[in-house]
Amino acid sequence: MLALLLDALATGGLYATVALGLSLVAGVMRLLNLAQGEFLVGSVYLMLLVGKTLHVDPLAAVLVALPVVGLVAYGVQRGLLQALMDHGGEAPLVATFGLSIAAQALFQVGFGPAAVTIPSDYGVTGTTVLGHPMRVVSLLALGLGLGLTVLTHALLTHTTYGRALRAAAEDPMAAQSLGVDVRHVFALCFALGAVLTAAGAAVVGLGFSVEPASGLLWLLRAVAVVVIGGMGSVWGTLAAAVLLGLVEEAGAALAGPEYRDVIMFGLLVLILVVRPTGLFGKALR
Protein backbone atom coordinates (compact mmCIF):
# COMPACT_ATOMS: atom_id res chain seq x y z
CA MET A 1 0.00 0.00 0.00
CA LEU A 2 2.75 2.42 1.00
CA ALA A 3 4.76 1.30 -2.01
CA LEU A 4 1.81 2.05 -4.27
CA LEU A 5 1.34 5.46 -2.69
CA LEU A 6 5.00 6.37 -3.13
CA ASP A 7 4.95 5.24 -6.76
CA ALA A 8 1.80 7.25 -7.33
CA LEU A 9 3.38 10.34 -5.77
CA ALA A 10 6.43 10.03 -8.00
CA THR A 11 4.29 9.47 -11.11
CA GLY A 12 2.09 12.38 -10.04
CA GLY A 13 5.10 14.66 -9.60
CA LEU A 14 6.24 13.86 -13.10
CA TYR A 15 2.76 14.39 -14.56
CA ALA A 16 2.47 17.71 -12.73
CA THR A 17 5.76 18.93 -14.18
CA VAL A 18 4.75 17.95 -17.71
CA ALA A 19 1.16 19.22 -17.46
CA LEU A 20 1.92 22.56 -15.81
CA GLY A 21 3.12 24.06 -19.09
CA LEU A 22 0.10 22.83 -21.03
CA SER A 23 -2.23 24.09 -18.33
CA LEU A 24 -0.66 27.54 -18.27
CA VAL A 25 -0.88 27.97 -22.05
CA ALA A 26 -4.44 26.61 -22.17
CA GLY A 27 -5.56 28.80 -19.28
CA VAL A 28 -3.95 32.04 -20.41
CA MET A 29 -4.13 31.82 -24.19
CA ARG A 30 -7.21 29.59 -24.61
CA LEU A 31 -5.05 27.39 -26.82
CA LEU A 32 -4.56 23.67 -26.46
CA ASN A 33 -1.09 23.10 -27.83
CA LEU A 34 -1.17 19.71 -29.53
CA ALA A 35 2.61 19.92 -29.95
CA GLN A 36 3.30 20.20 -26.20
CA GLY A 37 4.39 16.54 -26.09
CA GLU A 38 6.93 17.23 -28.80
CA PHE A 39 8.50 19.93 -26.62
CA LEU A 40 9.11 17.17 -24.10
CA VAL A 41 10.47 14.64 -26.57
CA GLY A 42 12.53 17.30 -28.35
CA SER A 43 14.05 18.36 -25.03
CA VAL A 44 15.11 14.79 -24.27
CA TYR A 45 16.84 14.55 -27.66
CA LEU A 46 18.42 17.96 -27.12
CA MET A 47 19.75 16.96 -23.69
CA LEU A 48 21.10 13.76 -25.18
CA LEU A 49 22.86 15.75 -27.89
CA VAL A 50 24.26 18.35 -25.49
CA GLY A 51 25.45 15.68 -23.07
CA LYS A 52 27.16 13.77 -25.86
CA THR A 53 28.88 16.68 -27.59
CA LEU A 54 29.93 18.64 -24.49
CA HIS A 55 30.53 15.59 -22.27
CA VAL A 56 28.70 17.15 -19.36
CA ASP A 57 26.51 15.74 -16.63
CA PRO A 58 22.90 15.18 -17.79
CA LEU A 59 21.59 17.69 -15.26
CA ALA A 60 23.96 20.33 -16.68
CA ALA A 61 22.67 19.47 -20.14
CA VAL A 62 19.20 20.31 -18.88
CA LEU A 63 20.36 23.84 -18.09
CA VAL A 64 21.58 24.23 -21.66
CA ALA A 65 18.45 22.71 -23.18
CA LEU A 66 15.84 24.76 -21.28
CA PRO A 67 16.71 28.19 -22.73
CA VAL A 68 16.93 26.73 -26.23
CA VAL A 69 13.47 25.19 -25.93
CA GLY A 70 12.14 28.46 -24.53
CA LEU A 71 13.57 30.45 -27.45
CA VAL A 72 12.15 28.04 -30.01
CA ALA A 73 8.71 28.21 -28.36
CA TYR A 74 8.82 32.01 -28.25
CA GLY A 75 9.60 32.10 -31.96
CA VAL A 76 6.82 29.64 -32.79
CA GLN A 77 4.26 31.72 -30.92
CA ARG A 78 5.33 35.07 -32.40
CA GLY A 79 5.97 33.80 -35.90
CA LEU A 80 3.11 31.38 -36.40
CA LEU A 81 0.47 30.96 -33.74
CA GLN A 82 -0.23 34.60 -32.80
CA ALA A 83 -1.46 35.52 -36.28
CA LEU A 84 -3.64 32.41 -36.42
CA MET A 85 -5.12 33.08 -32.98
CA ASP A 86 -6.22 36.49 -34.21
CA HIS A 87 -8.25 34.73 -36.90
CA GLY A 88 -9.77 32.26 -34.45
CA GLY A 89 -11.49 29.01 -35.37
CA GLU A 90 -9.67 25.80 -36.04
CA ALA A 91 -6.51 27.36 -37.50
CA PRO A 92 -4.32 27.48 -34.35
CA LEU A 93 -5.26 23.90 -33.49
CA VAL A 94 -4.45 22.74 -37.03
CA ALA A 95 -1.11 24.55 -36.86
CA THR A 96 -0.07 22.95 -33.56
CA PHE A 97 -1.14 19.60 -35.01
CA GLY A 98 1.10 20.25 -38.03
CA LEU A 99 3.95 21.24 -35.71
CA SER A 100 3.50 18.01 -33.79
CA ILE A 101 3.69 15.86 -36.94
CA ALA A 102 6.62 17.83 -38.36
CA ALA A 103 8.52 17.53 -35.08
CA GLN A 104 7.90 13.76 -34.91
CA ALA A 105 9.24 13.36 -38.45
CA LEU A 106 12.22 15.57 -37.60
CA PHE A 107 13.05 13.47 -34.53
CA GLN A 108 12.92 10.33 -36.61
CA VAL A 109 15.15 11.83 -39.29
CA GLY A 110 17.66 13.07 -36.72
CA PHE A 111 17.69 10.31 -34.15
CA GLY A 112 16.14 7.23 -35.74
CA PRO A 113 12.97 5.38 -34.83
CA ALA A 114 14.37 3.51 -31.82
CA ALA A 115 13.61 4.41 -28.21
CA VAL A 116 16.42 6.31 -26.48
CA THR A 117 17.22 7.16 -22.90
CA ILE A 118 19.76 9.55 -21.38
CA PRO A 119 22.50 7.34 -19.95
CA SER A 120 23.33 8.35 -16.38
CA ASP A 121 23.54 7.08 -12.84
CA TYR A 122 20.38 8.90 -11.77
CA GLY A 123 18.16 6.52 -13.67
CA VAL A 124 19.60 3.34 -12.22
CA THR A 125 20.55 4.28 -8.67
CA GLY A 126 18.07 3.31 -5.99
CA THR A 127 17.50 4.58 -2.51
CA THR A 128 15.21 3.67 0.35
CA VAL A 129 12.31 5.87 1.43
CA LEU A 130 10.37 4.72 4.52
CA GLY A 131 11.65 1.21 3.93
CA HIS A 132 10.51 1.17 0.30
CA PRO A 133 13.10 1.08 -2.49
CA MET A 134 12.73 3.97 -4.90
CA ARG A 135 14.73 5.27 -7.83
CA VAL A 136 16.54 8.56 -7.36
CA VAL A 137 14.86 9.83 -10.50
CA SER A 138 11.44 9.27 -8.90
CA LEU A 139 12.42 11.51 -6.00
CA LEU A 140 13.67 14.03 -8.54
CA ALA A 141 10.26 13.89 -10.23
CA LEU A 142 8.44 14.50 -6.99
CA GLY A 143 10.75 17.36 -6.05
CA LEU A 144 10.46 18.99 -9.46
CA GLY A 145 6.67 18.70 -9.44
CA LEU A 146 6.39 20.37 -6.07
CA GLY A 147 9.12 22.95 -6.67
CA LEU A 148 7.90 24.07 -10.07
CA THR A 149 4.32 24.33 -8.86
CA VAL A 150 5.39 26.61 -6.02
CA LEU A 151 7.64 28.64 -8.34
CA THR A 152 4.95 29.05 -10.98
CA HIS A 153 2.43 30.08 -8.35
CA ALA A 154 4.86 32.65 -7.01
CA LEU A 155 5.60 33.93 -10.51
CA LEU A 156 1.92 34.39 -11.28
CA THR A 157 0.97 36.08 -8.03
CA HIS A 158 4.03 38.04 -6.93
CA THR A 159 5.74 39.44 -10.02
CA THR A 160 4.91 42.19 -12.48
CA TYR A 161 5.04 39.67 -15.31
CA GLY A 162 2.61 37.42 -13.47
CA ARG A 163 0.17 40.27 -12.99
CA ALA A 164 0.48 41.25 -16.66
CA LEU A 165 -0.09 37.64 -17.65
CA ARG A 166 -3.21 37.28 -15.54
CA ALA A 167 -4.50 40.59 -16.85
CA ALA A 168 -3.93 39.46 -20.43
CA ALA A 169 -5.68 36.19 -19.72
CA GLU A 170 -8.66 37.97 -18.19
CA ASP A 171 -9.16 40.50 -20.96
CA PRO A 172 -6.48 40.87 -23.66
CA MET A 173 -8.00 44.08 -25.08
CA ALA A 174 -8.19 45.85 -21.74
CA ALA A 175 -4.69 44.72 -20.81
CA GLN A 176 -3.37 45.98 -24.13
CA SER A 177 -5.00 49.37 -23.66
CA LEU A 178 -3.42 49.64 -20.20
CA GLY A 179 0.03 49.24 -21.67
CA VAL A 180 0.60 45.49 -21.47
CA ASP A 181 2.33 44.15 -24.58
CA VAL A 182 -0.07 41.24 -24.87
CA ARG A 183 1.71 39.57 -27.80
CA HIS A 184 5.00 39.59 -25.93
CA VAL A 185 3.34 38.39 -22.72
CA PHE A 186 1.58 35.55 -24.57
CA ALA A 187 4.77 34.50 -26.34
CA LEU A 188 6.65 34.53 -23.02
CA CYS A 189 3.84 32.42 -21.54
CA PHE A 190 4.11 29.94 -24.41
CA ALA A 191 7.88 29.80 -23.89
CA LEU A 192 7.44 29.35 -20.15
CA GLY A 193 5.01 26.51 -20.79
CA ALA A 194 7.52 24.83 -23.07
CA VAL A 195 10.33 25.26 -20.53
CA LEU A 196 8.20 23.75 -17.74
CA THR A 197 7.42 20.75 -19.92
CA ALA A 198 11.10 20.51 -20.86
CA ALA A 199 11.98 20.32 -17.16
CA GLY A 200 9.73 17.27 -16.99
CA ALA A 201 11.65 15.94 -19.97
CA ALA A 202 14.74 15.67 -17.77
CA VAL A 203 12.93 13.13 -15.59
CA VAL A 204 11.47 11.29 -18.57
CA GLY A 205 14.85 11.11 -20.32
CA LEU A 206 16.72 9.95 -17.21
CA GLY A 207 14.18 7.53 -15.83
CA PHE A 208 12.25 6.31 -18.86
CA SER A 209 12.77 6.41 -22.60
CA VAL A 210 11.36 8.31 -25.55
CA GLU A 211 10.86 7.54 -29.21
CA PRO A 212 9.85 10.00 -31.94
CA ALA A 213 6.11 9.43 -31.40
CA SER A 214 6.15 9.45 -27.58
CA GLY A 215 4.95 13.03 -27.45
CA LEU A 216 1.38 11.96 -28.14
CA LEU A 217 1.25 9.81 -25.03
CA TRP A 218 2.55 12.62 -22.85
CA LEU A 219 0.19 15.10 -24.44
CA LEU A 220 -2.80 12.91 -23.60
CA ARG A 221 -1.62 12.41 -20.04
CA ALA A 222 -1.09 16.14 -19.65
CA VAL A 223 -4.53 16.86 -21.09
CA ALA A 224 -6.10 14.44 -18.61
CA VAL A 225 -4.34 16.30 -15.80
CA VAL A 226 -5.37 19.70 -17.14
CA VAL A 227 -8.98 18.61 -17.54
CA ILE A 228 -9.21 17.29 -13.99
CA GLY A 229 -7.22 20.14 -12.50
CA GLY A 230 -8.80 22.99 -14.44
CA MET A 231 -7.08 25.02 -17.13
CA GLY A 232 -4.51 27.40 -15.74
CA SER A 233 -5.00 26.26 -12.17
CA VAL A 234 -1.53 25.72 -10.70
CA TRP A 235 -2.50 23.84 -7.54
CA GLY A 236 -5.32 22.01 -9.34
CA THR A 237 -2.72 20.69 -11.77
CA LEU A 238 -0.60 19.30 -8.95
CA ALA A 239 -3.59 17.70 -7.20
CA ALA A 240 -4.91 16.25 -10.46
CA ALA A 241 -1.49 14.89 -11.40
CA VAL A 242 -1.16 13.03 -8.11
CA LEU A 243 -4.72 11.74 -8.43
CA LEU A 244 -4.09 10.52 -11.97
CA GLY A 245 -0.81 8.93 -10.93
CA LEU A 246 -2.61 7.12 -8.11
CA VAL A 247 -5.43 5.85 -10.34
CA GLU A 248 -3.00 4.74 -13.04
CA GLU A 249 -0.70 2.91 -10.63
CA ALA A 250 -3.62 1.32 -8.78
CA GLY A 251 -5.35 0.34 -12.03
CA ALA A 252 -2.17 -1.18 -13.42
CA ALA A 253 -1.60 -3.04 -10.16
CA LEU A 254 -5.16 -4.39 -10.08
CA ALA A 255 -5.81 -5.19 -13.75
CA GLY A 256 -2.27 -6.01 -14.83
CA PRO A 257 0.38 -3.85 -16.49
CA GLU A 258 -0.72 -4.75 -20.05
CA TYR A 259 -3.93 -2.78 -19.44
CA ARG A 260 -2.08 0.41 -18.53
CA ASP A 261 -2.77 2.03 -21.92
CA VAL A 262 -6.47 1.10 -21.91
CA ILE A 263 -6.79 2.53 -18.41
CA MET A 264 -4.90 5.71 -19.29
CA PHE A 265 -6.83 6.52 -22.50
CA GLY A 266 -10.15 5.26 -21.12
CA LEU A 267 -9.71 7.45 -18.07
CA LEU A 268 -9.00 10.49 -20.25
CA VAL A 269 -12.17 9.95 -22.31
CA LEU A 270 -14.22 9.28 -19.19
CA ILE A 271 -12.97 12.45 -17.51
CA LEU A 272 -13.76 14.51 -20.58
CA VAL A 273 -17.27 13.08 -20.81
CA VAL A 274 -18.08 13.44 -17.12
CA ARG A 275 -16.40 16.72 -16.36
CA PRO A 276 -15.72 18.78 -19.49
CA THR A 277 -14.91 21.83 -17.39
CA GLY A 278 -12.56 20.17 -14.90
CA LEU A 279 -12.97 18.97 -11.33
CA PHE A 280 -11.30 21.84 -9.57
CA GLY A 281 -12.92 24.60 -11.58
CA LYS A 282 -11.20 27.64 -12.96
CA ALA A 283 -8.52 29.35 -10.98
CA LEU A 284 -6.38 31.63 -13.05
CA ARG A 285 -9.08 33.84 -14.42
Add this chain to the structure above:
Amino acid sequence: MSAQRETAALAGLALAVVVAPALMPDYGLVLGFGLFIAAGLALSWNLVGGITGQFALGHALYVGVGAYVVALGTTLAQPLPLAVAVALAMVVSATLAAASAAAFLRMRAAYFSVATMGLALAAMAWVVTSPALGATAGITLPGDLPVDDRRLFWAAGGLALLTLALTAWIVRTPYGLSLMAVRDDEQAAAECGVNPLLLKCSAMALSGALAGGFGALIALQKQMVEPMSAFSMGWTINMIMMCVIGGLGSVWGPLLGAVLVYGTQQALDELAVWNLLVTALVLIAVIRLAPGGLVELGPRLLARLRRRAPRPASTAAASSAPSPSTSPTQPQGQP
Protein backbone atom coordinates in the same frame (compact mmCIF):
# COMPACT_ATOMS: atom_id res chain seq x y z
CA MET B 1 -17.71 25.84 -59.52
CA SER B 2 -21.19 25.97 -60.91
CA ALA B 3 -23.58 23.10 -60.29
CA GLN B 4 -23.62 22.05 -63.94
CA ARG B 5 -19.84 22.00 -64.25
CA GLU B 6 -19.60 20.10 -60.96
CA THR B 7 -22.09 17.48 -62.17
CA ALA B 8 -20.18 17.17 -65.43
CA ALA B 9 -16.88 16.74 -63.60
CA LEU B 10 -18.40 14.08 -61.33
CA ALA B 11 -19.84 12.22 -64.31
CA GLY B 12 -16.46 12.37 -66.04
CA LEU B 13 -14.73 10.95 -62.99
CA ALA B 14 -17.33 8.20 -62.70
CA LEU B 15 -16.78 7.23 -66.32
CA ALA B 16 -13.01 7.21 -65.75
CA VAL B 17 -13.39 4.88 -62.74
CA VAL B 18 -15.59 2.49 -64.76
CA VAL B 19 -13.32 2.20 -67.81
CA ALA B 20 -9.90 2.62 -66.17
CA PRO B 21 -9.36 -1.06 -65.23
CA ALA B 22 -9.55 -2.04 -68.90
CA LEU B 23 -6.71 0.35 -69.73
CA MET B 24 -4.41 -0.14 -66.77
CA PRO B 25 -1.85 -2.74 -65.71
CA ASP B 26 -2.61 -4.69 -62.53
CA TYR B 27 -0.31 -2.51 -60.44
CA GLY B 28 -2.33 0.50 -61.52
CA LEU B 29 -5.39 -1.07 -59.95
CA VAL B 30 -3.61 -1.34 -56.60
CA LEU B 31 -2.32 2.24 -56.80
CA GLY B 32 -5.75 3.48 -57.82
CA PHE B 33 -7.36 1.63 -54.94
CA GLY B 34 -4.93 3.34 -52.55
CA LEU B 35 -5.72 6.74 -54.04
CA PHE B 36 -9.49 6.19 -53.74
CA ILE B 37 -9.10 5.13 -50.11
CA ALA B 38 -6.92 8.18 -49.36
CA ALA B 39 -9.21 10.62 -51.14
CA GLY B 40 -12.40 9.05 -49.77
CA LEU B 41 -11.10 9.17 -46.20
CA ALA B 42 -9.96 12.78 -46.61
CA LEU B 43 -13.39 13.69 -48.01
CA SER B 44 -15.23 11.91 -45.22
CA TRP B 45 -13.09 13.66 -42.58
CA ASN B 46 -13.80 16.95 -44.35
CA LEU B 47 -17.51 16.59 -43.57
CA VAL B 48 -16.70 16.91 -39.85
CA GLY B 49 -13.34 18.68 -39.79
CA GLY B 50 -13.88 21.07 -42.68
CA ILE B 51 -17.56 21.74 -43.23
CA THR B 52 -18.72 21.41 -39.62
CA GLY B 53 -15.47 22.83 -38.20
CA GLN B 54 -14.93 20.15 -35.54
CA PHE B 55 -11.24 19.21 -35.46
CA ALA B 56 -11.74 15.48 -34.91
CA LEU B 57 -8.54 13.52 -34.32
CA GLY B 58 -10.03 10.04 -33.96
CA HIS B 59 -11.21 8.97 -37.40
CA ALA B 60 -8.75 6.08 -37.33
CA LEU B 61 -11.27 4.54 -34.92
CA TYR B 62 -13.94 4.28 -37.62
CA VAL B 63 -11.47 2.89 -40.14
CA GLY B 64 -10.42 0.26 -37.62
CA VAL B 65 -13.96 -0.60 -36.57
CA GLY B 66 -15.05 -0.93 -40.19
CA ALA B 67 -12.14 -3.26 -40.88
CA TYR B 68 -12.80 -5.38 -37.80
CA VAL B 69 -16.56 -5.67 -38.40
CA VAL B 70 -15.91 -7.07 -41.89
CA ALA B 71 -13.20 -9.39 -40.56
CA LEU B 72 -15.51 -10.69 -37.82
CA GLY B 73 -18.54 -10.90 -40.09
CA THR B 74 -16.76 -12.97 -42.73
CA THR B 75 -15.08 -15.33 -40.27
CA LEU B 76 -18.25 -16.26 -38.35
CA ALA B 77 -19.32 -19.93 -38.29
CA GLN B 78 -22.19 -18.76 -40.50
CA PRO B 79 -20.39 -16.03 -42.48
CA LEU B 80 -22.42 -12.97 -43.45
CA PRO B 81 -22.77 -12.17 -47.14
CA LEU B 82 -20.02 -9.73 -48.09
CA ALA B 83 -22.35 -6.84 -48.92
CA VAL B 84 -24.12 -7.29 -45.58
CA ALA B 85 -20.81 -7.33 -43.72
CA VAL B 86 -19.69 -4.09 -45.40
CA ALA B 87 -23.05 -2.44 -44.74
CA LEU B 88 -22.87 -3.57 -41.12
CA ALA B 89 -19.37 -2.09 -40.86
CA MET B 90 -20.74 1.27 -42.00
CA VAL B 91 -23.69 1.11 -39.61
CA VAL B 92 -21.53 0.21 -36.61
CA SER B 93 -19.01 2.96 -37.42
CA ALA B 94 -21.79 5.50 -37.88
CA THR B 95 -23.40 4.55 -34.58
CA LEU B 96 -20.09 4.79 -32.79
CA ALA B 97 -19.30 8.16 -34.39
CA ALA B 98 -22.71 9.58 -33.50
CA ALA B 99 -22.49 8.25 -29.95
CA SER B 100 -19.03 9.67 -29.39
CA ALA B 101 -20.15 13.00 -30.83
CA ALA B 102 -23.11 13.01 -28.45
CA ALA B 103 -20.84 12.22 -25.51
CA PHE B 104 -18.18 14.80 -26.44
CA LEU B 105 -20.50 17.56 -27.62
CA ARG B 106 -20.46 19.63 -24.48
CA MET B 107 -16.72 20.12 -24.74
CA ARG B 108 -14.83 23.08 -26.07
CA ALA B 109 -13.37 22.58 -29.51
CA ALA B 110 -9.92 21.47 -28.45
CA TYR B 111 -11.16 18.99 -25.86
CA PHE B 112 -13.35 17.40 -28.53
CA SER B 113 -10.19 16.80 -30.57
CA VAL B 114 -8.37 15.21 -27.69
CA ALA B 115 -11.38 13.12 -26.62
CA THR B 116 -11.81 11.65 -30.11
CA MET B 117 -8.09 10.88 -30.28
CA GLY B 118 -8.18 9.33 -26.80
CA LEU B 119 -11.12 7.12 -27.77
CA ALA B 120 -9.33 5.89 -30.89
CA LEU B 121 -6.19 5.08 -28.90
CA ALA B 122 -8.20 3.42 -26.13
CA ALA B 123 -9.93 1.25 -28.74
CA MET B 124 -6.59 0.24 -30.22
CA ALA B 125 -5.16 -0.55 -26.79
CA TRP B 126 -8.29 -2.57 -25.97
CA VAL B 127 -8.17 -4.61 -29.19
CA VAL B 128 -4.49 -5.34 -28.56
CA THR B 129 -5.42 -6.93 -25.22
CA SER B 130 -8.52 -8.80 -26.51
CA PRO B 131 -7.86 -12.46 -27.41
CA ALA B 132 -11.37 -12.72 -28.92
CA LEU B 133 -10.30 -10.16 -31.54
CA GLY B 134 -6.97 -11.86 -32.21
CA ALA B 135 -5.02 -9.46 -29.94
CA THR B 136 -1.84 -8.20 -31.63
CA ALA B 137 -1.92 -10.86 -34.36
CA GLY B 138 -5.34 -9.77 -35.63
CA ILE B 139 -7.72 -11.75 -37.82
CA THR B 140 -7.08 -13.29 -41.23
CA LEU B 141 -10.03 -13.11 -43.63
CA PRO B 142 -11.20 -16.25 -45.46
CA GLY B 143 -9.42 -16.75 -48.78
CA ASP B 144 -12.53 -17.57 -50.82
CA LEU B 145 -14.18 -14.13 -50.67
CA PRO B 146 -15.48 -12.86 -54.01
CA VAL B 147 -13.01 -9.98 -54.23
CA ASP B 148 -10.22 -9.19 -56.66
CA ASP B 149 -8.19 -6.07 -57.47
CA ARG B 150 -10.62 -4.96 -60.17
CA ARG B 151 -13.72 -5.22 -57.99
CA LEU B 152 -11.95 -3.49 -55.12
CA PHE B 153 -10.89 -0.71 -57.49
CA TRP B 154 -14.51 -0.18 -58.52
CA ALA B 155 -15.83 -0.45 -54.98
CA ALA B 156 -13.34 2.03 -53.55
CA GLY B 157 -13.72 4.35 -56.53
CA GLY B 158 -17.50 4.19 -56.25
CA LEU B 159 -17.51 4.93 -52.54
CA ALA B 160 -15.01 7.77 -52.95
CA LEU B 161 -17.11 9.29 -55.76
CA LEU B 162 -20.21 8.88 -53.62
CA THR B 163 -18.45 10.77 -50.83
CA LEU B 164 -17.42 13.51 -53.26
CA ALA B 165 -20.91 13.80 -54.75
CA LEU B 166 -22.46 13.82 -51.28
CA THR B 167 -20.13 16.65 -50.23
CA ALA B 168 -20.90 18.64 -53.37
CA TRP B 169 -24.62 18.15 -52.77
CA ILE B 170 -24.51 18.88 -49.03
CA VAL B 171 -22.80 22.27 -49.36
CA ARG B 172 -25.69 23.41 -51.59
CA THR B 173 -28.48 22.30 -49.27
CA PRO B 174 -29.91 24.11 -46.24
CA TYR B 175 -28.48 21.25 -44.18
CA GLY B 176 -24.97 22.05 -45.39
CA LEU B 177 -25.50 25.73 -44.74
CA SER B 178 -26.55 24.95 -41.17
CA LEU B 179 -23.41 22.85 -40.70
CA MET B 180 -21.26 25.75 -41.90
CA ALA B 181 -23.21 28.15 -39.69
CA VAL B 182 -22.39 25.97 -36.69
CA ARG B 183 -18.74 26.04 -37.72
CA ASP B 184 -18.61 29.82 -38.10
CA ASP B 185 -20.53 30.76 -34.97
CA GLU B 186 -22.25 28.05 -32.99
CA GLN B 187 -24.12 30.39 -30.69
CA ALA B 188 -25.43 32.59 -33.47
CA ALA B 189 -26.47 29.48 -35.41
CA ALA B 190 -28.36 28.17 -32.39
CA GLU B 191 -30.14 31.49 -32.00
CA CYS B 192 -31.18 31.32 -35.64
CA GLY B 193 -33.07 28.15 -34.87
CA VAL B 194 -30.78 25.30 -35.90
CA ASN B 195 -29.84 22.58 -33.44
CA PRO B 196 -26.02 22.45 -33.26
CA LEU B 197 -25.94 19.22 -31.27
CA LEU B 198 -28.10 17.34 -33.75
CA LEU B 199 -26.16 18.76 -36.69
CA LYS B 200 -22.78 17.80 -35.28
CA CYS B 201 -24.03 14.30 -34.42
CA SER B 202 -25.44 13.78 -37.90
CA ALA B 203 -22.26 15.02 -39.58
CA MET B 204 -20.20 12.68 -37.42
CA ALA B 205 -22.52 9.75 -38.20
CA LEU B 206 -22.26 10.35 -41.94
CA SER B 207 -18.51 10.82 -41.79
CA GLY B 208 -18.09 7.76 -39.55
CA ALA B 209 -20.20 5.59 -41.85
CA LEU B 210 -18.09 6.50 -44.87
CA ALA B 211 -14.79 6.07 -43.00
CA GLY B 212 -16.06 2.67 -41.77
CA GLY B 213 -16.89 1.70 -45.35
CA PHE B 214 -13.36 2.51 -46.48
CA GLY B 215 -12.00 0.60 -43.48
CA ALA B 216 -14.02 -2.42 -44.61
CA LEU B 217 -12.55 -2.19 -48.11
CA ILE B 218 -9.03 -1.89 -46.67
CA ALA B 219 -9.59 -5.12 -44.71
CA LEU B 220 -10.85 -6.88 -47.85
CA GLN B 221 -7.82 -5.76 -49.84
CA LYS B 222 -5.26 -6.72 -47.20
CA GLN B 223 -7.12 -9.98 -46.47
CA MET B 224 -6.36 -9.43 -42.80
CA VAL B 225 -6.81 -6.96 -39.99
CA GLU B 226 -4.32 -6.13 -37.26
CA PRO B 227 -4.83 -3.49 -34.54
CA MET B 228 -1.66 -1.44 -34.98
CA SER B 229 -2.36 -0.70 -38.64
CA ALA B 230 -6.17 -0.77 -38.63
CA PHE B 231 -6.42 1.82 -35.84
CA SER B 232 -3.19 3.60 -36.80
CA MET B 233 -3.02 7.32 -36.06
CA GLY B 234 -1.48 7.52 -39.53
CA TRP B 235 -4.95 7.30 -41.11
CA THR B 236 -6.09 10.38 -39.21
CA ILE B 237 -2.87 12.25 -39.93
CA ASN B 238 -3.18 11.58 -43.66
CA MET B 239 -6.84 12.61 -43.81
CA ILE B 240 -6.08 15.91 -42.10
CA MET B 241 -2.96 16.71 -44.11
CA MET B 242 -4.72 16.03 -47.41
CA CYS B 243 -7.75 18.05 -46.37
CA VAL B 244 -5.87 21.09 -45.11
CA ILE B 245 -3.36 21.22 -47.96
CA GLY B 246 -6.09 20.81 -50.58
CA GLY B 247 -8.62 23.08 -48.94
CA LEU B 248 -10.34 22.63 -45.60
CA GLY B 249 -14.12 22.62 -45.98
CA SER B 250 -14.12 22.80 -49.78
CA VAL B 251 -15.59 20.17 -52.10
CA TRP B 252 -12.64 19.51 -54.38
CA GLY B 253 -9.81 20.46 -52.01
CA PRO B 254 -9.55 17.12 -50.19
CA LEU B 255 -9.43 15.32 -53.55
CA LEU B 256 -6.65 17.61 -54.77
CA GLY B 257 -4.79 17.19 -51.47
CA ALA B 258 -5.16 13.42 -51.64
CA VAL B 259 -3.76 13.30 -55.19
CA LEU B 260 -0.78 15.46 -54.19
CA VAL B 261 0.00 13.82 -50.83
CA TYR B 262 -0.69 10.24 -51.91
CA GLY B 263 1.24 10.85 -55.13
CA THR B 264 4.36 12.04 -53.33
CA GLN B 265 3.99 9.27 -50.75
CA GLN B 266 4.07 6.67 -53.53
CA ALA B 267 6.86 8.41 -55.47
CA LEU B 268 9.05 8.93 -52.38
CA ASP B 269 8.32 5.58 -50.78
CA GLU B 270 11.91 5.19 -49.60
CA LEU B 271 12.07 8.67 -48.09
CA ALA B 272 8.82 8.27 -46.16
CA VAL B 273 9.97 10.17 -43.08
CA TRP B 274 11.43 13.08 -45.04
CA ASN B 275 8.23 13.16 -47.05
CA LEU B 276 6.16 13.31 -43.86
CA LEU B 277 8.33 16.15 -42.58
CA VAL B 278 7.93 18.17 -45.77
CA THR B 279 4.18 17.47 -45.97
CA ALA B 280 3.67 18.60 -42.37
CA LEU B 281 5.66 21.79 -43.07
CA VAL B 282 3.53 22.40 -46.17
CA LEU B 283 0.44 21.97 -43.99
CA ILE B 284 1.74 24.63 -41.59
CA ALA B 285 2.57 26.97 -44.47
CA VAL B 286 -0.87 26.49 -46.01
CA ILE B 287 -2.78 27.13 -42.80
CA ARG B 288 -0.68 30.26 -42.16
CA LEU B 289 -0.53 31.74 -45.66
CA ALA B 290 -3.49 30.28 -47.58
CA PRO B 291 -6.06 28.92 -45.11
CA GLY B 292 -8.38 28.09 -48.02
CA GLY B 293 -5.87 25.55 -49.29
CA LEU B 294 -4.31 25.02 -52.70
CA VAL B 295 -7.71 24.68 -54.36
CA GLU B 296 -8.27 28.38 -53.61
CA LEU B 297 -4.71 29.41 -54.30
CA GLY B 298 -4.89 28.75 -58.05
CA PRO B 299 -7.81 31.07 -58.76
CA ARG B 300 -6.33 33.65 -56.38
CA LEU B 301 -3.02 33.71 -58.22
CA LEU B 302 -4.85 33.90 -61.55
CA ALA B 303 -6.87 36.86 -60.32
CA ARG B 304 -3.73 38.59 -59.14
CA LEU B 305 -1.99 38.00 -62.45
CA ARG B 306 -5.01 39.34 -64.27
CA ARG B 307 -4.94 42.48 -62.11
CA ARG B 308 -1.25 43.01 -62.75
CA ALA B 309 -1.24 42.27 -66.43
CA PRO B 310 -2.99 45.46 -67.63
CA ARG B 311 -0.47 47.79 -65.99
CA PRO B 312 2.33 47.56 -68.52
CA ALA B 313 -0.29 47.31 -71.24
CA SER B 314 -1.92 50.58 -70.19
CA THR B 315 1.40 52.42 -70.33
CA ALA B 316 1.83 51.15 -73.85
CA ALA B 317 -1.65 52.54 -74.49
CA ALA B 318 -2.57 49.49 -76.54
CA SER B 319 -4.57 47.38 -74.15
CA SER B 320 -6.34 44.43 -75.56
CA ALA B 321 -5.86 42.70 -72.19
CA PRO B 322 -8.93 42.58 -69.93
CA SER B 323 -9.21 45.72 -67.87
CA PRO B 324 -8.92 45.44 -64.05
CA SER B 325 -12.61 46.16 -63.62
CA THR B 326 -13.52 42.79 -65.15
CA SER B 327 -11.73 40.88 -62.42
CA PRO B 328 -14.13 39.76 -59.72
CA THR B 329 -12.09 41.09 -56.81
CA GLN B 330 -11.52 44.81 -57.02
CA PRO B 331 -8.14 46.05 -55.84
CA GLN B 332 -8.92 48.50 -53.09
CA GLY B 333 -7.37 51.94 -53.18
CA GLN B 334 -5.09 50.97 -56.06
CA PRO B 335 -4.92 53.12 -59.17
